[in-house]
Amino acid sequence: MITLDSIRKRFGALDVLQDVSLAVRPGAVTALVGPNGSGKTTLIKIILGLTRADAGALHVDGARADAAGAYRRAIGYMPQAAHFPTNLRVGDVLELVTQLRPGEAIDDDLARAFNMDGIRTKLVGTLSGGTRQKVNAVVAFMFKPSLLILDEPTAGLDPLAAAVLKEKIRAVRTEGRAVLITSHILAELETLADDVAFLCDGTLRFSGPVAALLDRTKSRSLEEAVAALLRTERVPQRATPDAVTTSRVAPLLAPQPQGGR
Amino acid sequence: MNIVRLVLQAGLRDLSRNRWIVAYTLAFLGIAEGLFWFGGTGPQVLLSMLNLVLLVLPLVALVFGTIHVYASREFVELLLAQPVPRRELFAGLYLGLALPLAAAFLVGAGIPFAVHARAGASLGGVAALLGAGVGLSLAFAALATWIALHTDDRLKGVGLALGTWLAATVVYDGLVLGAAAAFGNYPLERPLLGLMLANPVDVARVLVLTQLDVSALMGYTGALFEHTFGTALGTSIAAVALLAWCAVPLLLADRRFRTRDF
Numbered sequence: 001m002i003t004l005d006s007i008r009k010r011f012g013a014l015d016v017l018q019d020v021s022l023a024v025r026p027g028a029v030t031a032l033v034g035p036n037g038s039g040k041t042t043l044i045k046i047i048l049g050l051t052r053a054d055a056g057a058l059h060v061d062g063a064r065a066d067a068a069g070a071y072r073r074a075i076g077y078m079p080q081a082a083h084f085p086t087n088l089r090v091g092d093v094l095e096l097v098t099q100l101r102p103g104e105a106i107d108d109d110l111a112r113a114f115n116m117d118g119i120r121t122k123l124v125g126t127l128s129g130g131t132r133q134k135v136n137a138v139v140a141f142m143f144k145p146s147l148l149i150l151d152e153p154t155a156g157l158d159p160l161a162a163a164v165l166k167e168k169i170r171a172v173r174t175e176g177r178a179v180l181i182t183s184h185i186l187a188e189l190e191t192l193a194d195d196v197a198f199l200c201d202g203t204l205r206f207s208g209p210v211a212a213l214l215d216r217t218k219s220r221s222l223e224e225a226v227a228a229l230l231r232t233e234r235v236p237q238r239a240t241p242d243a244v245t246t247s248r249v250a251p252l253l254a255p256q257p258q259g260g261r
Numbered sequence: 262m263n264i265v266r267l268v269l270q271a272g273l274r275d276l277s278r279n280r281w282i283v284a285y286t287l288a289f290l291g292i293a294e295g296l297f298w299f300g301g302t303g304p305q306v307l308l309s310m311l312n313l314v315l316l317v318l319p320l321v322a323l324v325f326g327t328i329h330v331y332a333s334r335e336f337v338e339l340l341l342a343q344p345v346p347r348r349e350l351f352a353g354l355y356l357g358l359a360l361p362l363a364a365a366f367l368v369g370a371g372i373p374f375a376v377h378a379r380a381g382a383s384l385g386g387v388a389a390l391l392g393a394g395v396g397l398s399l400a401f402a403a404l405a406t407w408i409a410l411h412t413d414d415r416l417k418g419v420g421l422a423l424g425t426w427l428a429a430t431v432v433y434d435g436l437v438l439g440a441a442a443a444f445g446n447y448p449l450e451r452p453l454l455g456l457m458l459a460n461p462v463d464v465a466r467v468l469v470l471t472q473l474d475v476s477a478l479m480g481y482t483g484a485l486f487e488h489t490f491g492t493a494l495g496t497s498i499a500a501v502a503l504l505a506w507c508a509v510p511l512l513l514a515d516r517r518f519r520t521r522d523f
Contacts, residue, residue: 049341050523068346070344071344072342072344072345079335081335087272092274100267100344204337
C-alpha cells in the first residue's frame with residue numbers, strides 16, 4: 001500500500017503538484033490519467049524518490065519513505081522508454097539489476113514469455129525499439145514488489161507482446177499487489193484499471209473506482225468520463241468517502257458504493 | 262561498495278565496447294608510435310606527447326564525458342528507481358566514465374614508451390606524463406559530470422564543456438601572460454604561482470616538465486615554480502594540486518547528484 005499525503009512540488013514559479021493525496025491500494029490497478037503537463041510524471045518521480053517533494057509525506061507499506069531509498073525494494077518501475085547503455089548486452093542489464101537487488105524473489109514469467117534467453121547475448125544497441133521495451137518490462141517485473149509503476153507500458157510493443165504484458169498485469173493484481181499505470185490510451189486503461197486518479201494542473205481532481213467515475217459522469221467509457229472531467233475541471237470535485245484516494249478539492253460527486261472492477 | 266563495483270563494472274563493459282574510446286586509444290597509440298617511427302628520440306617524443314596530452318585530453322574528457330552523462334540520463338533514472346543509495350550509485354557512474362578514459366590514454370600512450378624503452382626517455386618523465394594524463398582524465402571527467410548534472414539543456418552543457426576547455430587550455434594562459442605584462446613592475450612571483458595551481462592544465466604541464474631538464478620550455482611560471490620549490494618539492498606540490506583538481510569537482514558533482522531532482 002502506497003499513500004501520498006498532501007504532496008506539494010514547485011518548479012520555479014510553477015506549482016506542479018498542489019496538495020496531492022492519493023492511496024494506491026493493493027490488489028488493484030490504479031490508472032493515473034491527466035492531460036500533458038498535469039504533473040503525472042512528477043508524481044511518479046516523487047514516489048520513486050527521483051524528485052523530492054517540497055512538502056507532504058510518502059508512506060510505503062505503512063512506513064515513511066526514507067532518503068536512503070531502501071523502501072524502493074517494494075517498487076518495480078517501468079519507464080516509458082528504455083534507454084539502456086547501447087554497448088551492454090541484454091544479459092548484462094538483467095544481471096546488473098538482479099545484483100542490485102540481492103535476496104529478492106525472482107519472477108521470471110515475463111522473461112520466459114518474451115524469450116530473454118534468446119537475446120541475452122545481443123547488444124542493447126542492436127535491438128529494435130519493441131524488443132528494448134520488452135527488456136524494460138522484464139526488468140520492472142523481475143522481482144515481486146508490492147507496487148509496480150508502469151509508464152505507458154505498451155508503447156512500442158506489438159499487439160501480441162502487449163497482450164502478454166496486460167495478462168501479466170492482471171496476474172499481479174490477482175496476487176494482491178498494487179499497480180499504478182499511466183497511459184494515453186484510455187481504452188486500454190479501461191480494460192485494466194480498477195481505480196482512476198485524474199490529475200489536472202497539479203491538482204487531483206478525482207480519485208476513486210472507475211465504475212464510480214463512469215456512473216457519476218454518465219459516461220459509457222473511461223475516455224468519455226475523462227473528457228467530461230476535463231470539461232468540468234474548474235468545478236471542484238471530491239472522491240467518494242470510501243474511495244481508494246482522497247482529494248482536498250471540494251465535492252462534486254455524491255457518495256457512491258464501491259464499484260471496483 | 263558492492264553497488265559501486267556493480268555499476269562500475271557495467272560502465273566498464275559499456276565503454277570498453279564504445280567505438281570512440283577504442284578510436285581514442287588507437288589515436289594515442291598511432292601518434293606516439295609514429296613519433297618514434299619517424300626518428301624521434303625518447304625526450305622529443307615525450308615533449309611532443311605532452312603538448313598533445315595537454316590539449317586533447319581535457320577536450321575529450323570534457324566533451325565525451327558531458328555527452329556520456331546526458332546519454333546515460335534515463336538509465337541513471339532507472340538505477341535510481343532501484344533500492345540503492347545515491348552516493349554509491351554516483352561513485353560507480355563516475356568511475357565507469359573516468360577509468361575507461363584514463364585507461365584508454367594509459368594503454369594508447371604507455372605501450373609505445375614501453376616498446377621503445379631504450380629510446381632515451383627518462384622513466385621519471387614517462388611516469389610523470391602518464392600520471393599527468395590520468396590525473397587530467399579524472400579531473401576533467403569530474404568537471405564534465407558536474408557540468409552535465411548542473412545543466413539540463415544538453416546543448417548548453419556541451420557548450421559549457423567546450424568553453425571550459427577553451428578557458429583552461431588557451432584563454433587562461435593568455436590572461437596570465439597579460440597580467441604579468443601589465444603588472445611587470447610589481448613582485449608577481451607568488452600570485453603567479455597561485456594562478457598556475459588554479460588551472461589543472463598548467464599543473465599537469467609543470468608536473469611533467471619538472472621531471473625533464475627543459476626549464477626553457479616551462480614558460481615563466483614553470484621556471485619560477487622549479488626555482489622556488491626545486492624539483493622534488495615542485496613535483497609533489499603539482500601532484501597534490503592535480504589530485505585536488507580531481508577531488509573538488511568530484512565532490513561538487515557528488516553533492517549535485519545527491520541533491521538534485523531527476
